Amino acid sequence: MTVTDLVSYEDALATYDPVMGLEVHVELGTKTKMFCGCSTELGAESNSQTCPTCLGLPGALPVVNATGVESAVKIGLALHCEIAEWCRFARKNYFYPDMPKNFQTSQYDEPIAFDGYLDVQLEDGEIFRVEIERAHMEEDTGKSTHVGGATGRIHGASHSLLDYNRAGIPLIEIVTKPIEGAGERAPEVAKAYVAELRELIKALGVSEARMEQGQMRCDVNLSLRPNGTAKFGTRSETKNVNSLRSVERAARFEIQRHAAVLSSGGTIVQETRHFHEDDGSTTSGRVKEEAEDYRYFPEPDLVPVAPSREWVEELRAGLPELPRVRRNRLREEWGVSEHDMQSILNAGAVDPIAATIEAGADAASARKWWMGELSRRANEDGTDLAALPITPAQVARVAELVTAGELNDKLARQVIEGVLNGEGDPDAVVEKRGLKVVSDEGALTAAVDEAIAGNQAIADKIRGGKVAAAGALVGAVMKATRGQADAARVKELILAKLGVEG
Amino acid sequence: MPGITREEVAHLARLARLELKDEELDHFAGQLDDIIGAVARVSEVADQDVPPTSHPLPLTNVMRADEVRPSLSPEQALSGAPAQEQQKFKVPQILGED
Numbered sequence: 239m240t241v242t243d244l245v246s247y248e249d250a251l252a253t254y255d256p257v258m259g260l261e262v263h264v265e266l267g268t269k270t271k272m273f274c275g276c277s278t279e280l281g282a283e284s285n286s287q288t289c290p291t292c293l294g295l296p297g298a299l300p301v302v303n304a305t306g307v308e309s310a311v312k313i314g315l316a317l318h319c320e321i322a323e324w325c326r327f328a329r330k331n332y333f334y335p336d337m338p339k340n341f342q343t344s345q346y347d348e349p350i351a352f353d354g355y356l357d358v359q360l361e362d363g364e365i366f367r368v369e370i371e372r373a374h375m376e377e378d379t380g381k382s383t384h385v386g387g388a389t390g391r392i393h394g395a396s397h398s399l400l401d402y403n404r405a406g407i408p409l410i411e412i413v414t415k416p417i418e419g420a421g422e423r424a425p426e427v428a429k430a431y432v433a434e435l436r437e438l439i440k441a442l443g444v445s446e447a448r449m450e451q452g453q454m455r456c457d458v459n460l461s462l463r464p465n466g467t468a469k470f471g472t473r474s475e476t477k478n479v480n481s482l483r484s485v486e487r488a489a490r491f492e493i494q495r496h497a498a499v500l501s502s503g504g505t506i507v508q509e510t511r512h513f514h515e516d517d518g519s520t521t522s523g524r525v526k527e528e529a530e531d532y533r534y535f536p537e538p539d540l541v542p543v544a545p546s547r548e549w550v551e552e553l554r555a556g557l558p559e560l561p562r563v564r565r566n567r568l569r570e571e572w573g574v575s576e577h578d579m580q581s582i583l584n585a586g587a588v589d590p591i592a593a594t595i596e597a598g599a600d601a602a603s604a605r606k607w608w609m610g611e612l613s614r615r616a617n618e619d620g621t622d623l624a625a626l627p628i629t630p631a632q633v634a635r636v637a638e639l640v641t642a643g644e645l646n647d648k649l650a651r652q653v654i655e656g657v658l659n660g661e662g663d664p665d666a667v668v669e670k671r672g673l674k675v676v677s678d679e680g681a682l683t684a685a686v687d688e689a690i691a692g693n694q695a696i697a698d699k700i701r702g703g704k705v706a707a708a709g710a711l712v713g714a715v716m717k718a719t720r721g722q723a724d725a726a727r728v729k730e731l732i733l734a735k736l737g738v739e740g
Numbered sequence: 741m742p743g744i745t746r747e748e749v750a751h752l753a754r755l756a757r758l759e760l761k762d763e764e765l766d767h768f769a770g771q772l773d774d775i776i777g778a779v780a781r782v783s784e785v786a787d788q789d790v791p792p793t794s795h796p797l798p799l800t801n802v803m804r805a806d807e808v809r810p811s812l813s814p815e816q817a818l819s820g821a822p823a824q825e826q827q828k829f830k831v832p833q834i835l836g837e838d
């Protein structure tokens with residue numbers, strides 16, 4: 239691998255203006271493949287989900303998956319696209335063993351959805367509109383394992399092994415128009431776009447869109463032009479960028495690399511590039527084929543898809559509330575700032591908080607526990623917030639116990655810890671660990687008397703008007719009750735005993 | 741003017757991963773040119789009132805429900821493979837030219 243020269247991000251942006259194009263592939267969550275009835279279930283043994291159609295055997299005929307088409311139309315509508323009245327599939331011809339047919343069934347100049355947009359919200363609340371060129375239907379490829387090379391990579395491999403279980407799984411490819419005017423925020427826009435698209439896909443219920451499992455993958459096309467000029471530069475295409483963070487890093491790296499090449503008088507080669515998760519760099523892949531090399535032609539084995547206007551309107555009427563609209567509604571209901579809502583989104587806490595409120599908690603408590611204690615735990619464990627072994631209903635119960643004065647925050651944290659450790663529901667943890675707030679006034683009064691007797695000097699200060707000193711006595715009582723007292727009540731009792739107004 | 745040049749045939753052969761000798765290129769270029777010429781005559785006959793067609797039947801929206809059907813067994817799927825390993829299709833080195 240050759241060392242790539244970079245210029246600093248700031249220097250790159252001082253001279254050049256980035257233009258991006260993002261191509262996102264989404265694997266649909268259908269039960270069967272796009273053109274045959276083979277199962278799409280993950281984790282099956284190699285080549286156990288194939289048939290003559292997806293293996294490209296002679297005489298086999300494809301038939302389109304109705305749910306695949308419906309999902310494509312829903313995605314198109316959610317992206318404010320026009321839906322084609324009539325469109326065809328096309329063969330994209332290429333010889334590569336990941337496609338046993340030697341062509342991929344795709345759509346060429348007649349995509350099912352076109353000319354839309356997606357508004358994305360940046361960290362500071364600014365809305366950036368990303369224009370959508372098209373969304374079209376196609377199919378996934380098989381999975382290759384390269385054998386004999388030192389690193390399992392394709393280079394140096396002596397041969398490759400193919401599993402065609404994935405070949406033919408429905409894909410929707412969503413292509414943006416050139417994204418201009420983002421300037422230094424281009425990498426942030428790229429990340430926010432993919433994040434918003436993922437939320438949208440999940441809200442539509444057409445795919446789980448899990449990037450770490452390859453259900454959603456992004457190609458980042460990027461070019462630079464001198465500031466103040468209109469003509470696009472030559473672009474590079476960084477393939478299969480598989481996390482939100484990587485999308486941002488890949489765009490940033492390519493801006494710095496292009497700027498280095500251009501400012502030293504070089505030219506950018508139009509090529510595909512591979513992204514490396516470990517250091518955030520990209521390296522040269524293959525020189526890009528011309529579109530004509532794919533020799534697209536209309537697929538003769540499939541008839542056109544012509545979504546009726548009635549059906550399209552029916553699907554439009556059934557669309558769920560769009561994620562950004564929903565977030566703004568929730569933001570107002572919860573009374574949080576744009577910035578806080580962005581943090582909640584980034585933490586993956588929107589749905590857990592909403593569900594906790596639905597289970598009876600107030601907004602402030604729900605947010606406090608998910609964004610505080612639980613986010614911390616998720617970070618420590620390196621898991622998603624939603625994957626923690628605690629349910630919104632359980633969090634709501636903890637919040638309820640705090641509101642009722644039966645737990646204070648310190649005890650509540652212990653209850654949450656108990657639930658996460660698998661000790662049962664909050665009530666069971668309270669019971670087993672003996673975590674009730676001491677509300678027995680007699681026991682509290684005794685503890686207060688004891689604290690005053692043991693700290694006469696402090697008591698005198700308080701009698702003399704130094705109310706702030708009461709904190710030390712409250713601390714003593716809390717210690718004596720092993721944290722199980724209501725601190726506010728303890729302070730009241732202390733001040734009353736010492737004849738001071740609180 | 742030929743419908744396809746010798747260079748274009750060589751390019752297509754490369755895209756199809758076919759290794760053609762010089763005399764084969766000459767041979768196929770001539771043959772393909774004849775075929776293209778013959779097919780091109782269809783365009784001469786078809787006037788403005790004949791739309792291009794990609795399918796002989798006037799059908800649209802032929803779809804199937806998203807219901808799983810039995811697949812081949814891995815043994816059946818691999819039965820025609822020239823080589824296999826670990827229940828997978830074994831293919832020669834892919835990126836020899838890189």
Ligand SMILES: [Zn+2]
Pocket residue numbers: 271274275276287288289290291292293406
């Ligand atoms: Zn199949």
